[in-house]
Amino acid sequence: MAGNNTITLKCDPLEAFVVKELLSQNGFAFSDAPYAFWRAKSGTCSATFYNKGKLVVQGAEADMWCRLITESAESAEEPVHPFDAAMALQPTPPPVCWAGIDETGKGDYFGPLVVVAAAIERDRIPLLRELGVGDSKGIKDARIVQIAPDLKACCTYSQVVIRPERYNQLYEKTGNLNRLLAWAHARALEDVLEAKPEITWALSDQFARDKSTVERQLMARARTIHYSQRTKAESDPAVAVASVIARNEFIWQMRALSKEVGRELPKGAGPPVLAAGRELIALHGREILSRVAKLHFRTTDQL
CATH class of the missing domain: 3.30.420.10 (Ribonuclease H-like superfamily/Ribonuclease H)
Known part of the structure; x- marks a missing residue:
């Protein structure tokens, strides 16, 4: 049935305020929803923008609104600065x-x-x-x-x-x-x-x-x-x-x-880290690891 039409769009979470602005201009009313930035409703459609970047649109006009949302994103002339997008998601009134x-x-x-x-x-x-x-x-x-x-x-x-x-x-x-x-x-x-x-x-x-x-x-x-x-x-x-x-x-x-161990310690947990760990063990003994490394990593078992 058309009234039960449900469409899910994958979105960047930072687009939440852009979509909200579009829907707000078209008469949608907004409320809070679990695990979501907001939920919006009109007479024939509802939309929920989840924190993970999922937009779920439901109702008889879901197809139309998803098309408008997609077209609006594609026609944006200038990219939104991440700060602007993020601050639009802040509480109301915006914190000083x-x-x-x-x-x-x-x-x-x-x-x-x-x-x-x-x-x-x-x-x-x-x-x-x-x-x-x-x-x-x-x-x-x-x-x-x-x-x-x-x-x-x-x-x-x-x-x-x-x-x-x-x-x-x-x-x-x-x-x-x-x-x-x-x-x-x-x-x-x-x-x-x-x-x-x-x-x-x-x-x-x-x-x-x-x-x-x-x-x-x-x-x-x-x-x-x-x-x-x-x-x-x-x-x-x-x-x-x-x-x-x-x-x-x-x-x-x-x-x-x-400087303390006399060798540059690489970042991450890849092959350079394994090489450094083996060299440290050879020079100082296995006990050195507790002073320089996070022992619960699987890397420890590979040394």
């Missing part, structure tokens, strides 16, 4: 000061886990654009080191650095990386809220399937503000700043650790 939380090091065999919470104010956005701030995974290390001091000077931030020895102890207790990440996110956020009490909203990347993994760890101050998680959160300015500061700290920690 908010925090972003991000981590680095969880996929690297050598080195620490670093989690940073960074608070920014809306009037700092032009400076962040000028500096070329974005997800640190898309910025070269040399540039990270160059811009990190400017970012630290223009924001309030807190970082949690869990070096390998401590990391291995905590992982042995928890047996779960997401629990460890959740605690570190909560700790960094609580510290930045203490330093910047005017923060009204915080955002982090959703690294666990169950959002309550982090929510259960939130501390006293964090429970008084609006806290969100979503995929591709690094497109938000505050999360992008946290991402760069975290990566900068990881770079310096890796340099110090490399």
